[in-house]
Amino acid sequence: MKTPSPPPEDPLLIAIAGPTASGKSALAVQAALRLDGEIINCDSLQLYRELRIGTGKPSARETESVPHHLYDFLKPDEIYSAGRYMAEARKVCHLVRDRGKIPFVVGGTGLYLRALLQGVFDGPSRCEILRDRLEKMVQRRGQERLFRLLARKDPATARKIGVGDRRRLIRALEVYFLTGTPISLLQERRKALAGYRILKIGLNLCRTLLYHRIDSRAREMFRSGLLDEVDRLLRKGYDERCKAFEALGYRYAVRTLRGELKLEEAIELTSRDTRRYAKRQMTWFRREDDMRWIQSPGESESALKQLLELVRCSTSR
Numbered sequence: 001m002k003t004p005s006p007p008p009e010d011p012l013l014i015a016i017a018g019p020t021a022s023g024k025s026a027l028a029v030q031a032a033l034r035l036d037g038e039i040i041n042c043d044s045l046q047l048y049r050e051l052r053i054g055t056g057k058p059s060a061r062e063t064e065s066v067p068h069h070l071y072d073f074l075k076p077d078e079i080y081s082a083g084r085y086m087a088e089a090r091k092v093c094h095l096v097r098d099r100g101k102i103p104f105v106v107g108g109t110g111l112y113l114r115a116l117l118q119g120v121f122d123g124p125s126r127c128e129i130l131r132d133r134l135e136k137m138v139q140r141r142g143q144e145r146l147f148r149l150l151a152r153k154d155p156a157t158a159r160k161i162g163v164g165d166r167r168r169l170i171r172a173l174e175v176y177f178l179t180g181t182p183i184s185l186l187q188e189r190r191k192a193l194a195g196y197r198i199l200k201i202g203l204n205l206c207r208t209l210l211y212h213r214i215d216s217r218a219r220e221m222f223r224s225g226l227l228d229e230v231d232r233l234l235r236k237g238y239d240e241r242c243k244a245f246e247a248l249g250y251r252y253a254v255r256t257l258r259g260e261l262k263l264e265e266a267i268e269l270t271s272r273d274t275r276r277y278a279k280r281q282m283t284w285f286r287r288e289d290d291m292r293w294i295q296s297p298g299e300s301e302s303a304l305k306q307l308l309e310l311v312r313c314s315t316s317r
Contacts, residue, residue, distance in 0.1 A: 013097075013102070013105065013198050014035075014037070014201065015106075015199070015200045016105070016201050016202075016307075018202050019279075020274060021210065021213040022204075022213070022298060023297040024107065025039075025057075029066050031308070037066070037101055037104045038103060039069065040093060040104065041068070041106065042109055043055070043056075043106075045246070046072075047071065048072070048075070048076050048078075049072045049073065049076065051247055051250075052229065054248065070088065070092060076238050076242055076244030077244065080243070082111050082120050085116070086116055114288075116193060117198060119192050121190050123179070124178040130174050130178070134146065143164075147161075147162075147163040150176075154172060154182035154184055156182070156184040157182060198290075199310060199311065200292065201291070201307055202293050203296075203303070204282070204295055206295075211275055215271045218249065219267050222249075230253040231257055233245075248273055248277060249274075252269050292310050
C-alpha cells in the first residue's frame with residue numbers, strides 16, 4: 001500500500017519591510033536574483049511618476065536586473081487608496097506566482113502591506129465635503145476634538161489610532177458618518193490573502209546607524225538635484241499641496257526655492273522629519289505578527305545570508 005504523498009505547499013511570498021534608509025530595495029534585488037523572484041512595490045510614494053530623487057526608488061541598474069512592478073505609474077496629483085493597492089498588488093503577486101517565481105513585496109508603507117496581506121473592508125469612497133468639515137473642526141477646536149468624537153462613535157478604533165494621526169481619525173469618522181457603522185466592525189469583514197506561505201522580514205538597524213544613514217540620504221537628495229526636480233513639478237503646474245509633495249523633503253525644497261529656507265536648514269529639517277517617520281514605521285512593524293528581524297543593513301552580505309536562512313527554515317518546516 002502506497003504512502004499518500006503530502007499535499008504540496010503553497011508558494012512562497014516574501015515581504016521585506018522596515019524603516020526608510022535601511023536598505024530594503026538593495027536586499028530585495030539580491031534576494032530576488034538568488035531565488036528567482038520579482039519585486040512588487042509597497043511604498044506609497046514610489047507609485048508616483050516624476051518623483052525619483054526624494055522617494056528612494058530603485059536605481060536603473062536594479063530595475064534592469066530584476067523585474068519591478070507598481071512603480072512610476074501614478075500622476076503626482078492622483079489620489080490612491082489602500083484598497084486599490086490591495087487589488088492591484090494581489091493581481092501582480094498572482095501573476096508572478098503563476099510564472100513560477102517568488103513575489104517579493106518591498107517597502108515601508110505598513111498600511112499597504114497590511115492591506116495586501118489581511119485585506120481591507122469595502123468602505124465608502126472619499127467625501128470631500130465631509131472631509132472639509134472635519135478639517136475645519138480641527139482648525140477651530142483642535143485635533144483632540146476629532147479624537148473625542150471618534151471615541152464616542154467607535155472607541156475601539158479611537159484607541160488603536162490615538163490622538164496624533166489626523167488622517168486616520170478623519171477617515172474613521174468619514175466611514176462612520178457615511179455608513180452609520182464603526183470602521184472597526186467593517187474591518188472584521190476583510191478577506192486575507194490566501195494561497196501563499198508568507199514570510200515577513202523586517203530590517204531593524206540600531207538607531208545610531210539608521211540615523212546616520214538617514215542624515216546621509218537627506219544630504220544626498222539635495223546634492224543630487226531635489227530642488228531641480230521640485231522646480232520642474234511646480235513649473236508643470238502641480239499644486240504644492242498635491243500628493244507628490246507629501247514625500248519627505250519636498251515641502252522644504254519648495255520653501256528653499258521660495259527663499260524661505262537656506263539649503264542647510266532644509267537638509268536638517270528633512271533629516272529630522274525622516275528620523276521621526278522612521279520611528280513611526282518601526283512602531284508599526286513591531287506590531288506585525290510573525291515578523292522575522294534582520295539586524296543588518298540591506299546592502300550587507302550578512303543581511304542576504306540571514307534572509308536566505310529564514311527562507312530555508314520556512315521551507316523545511
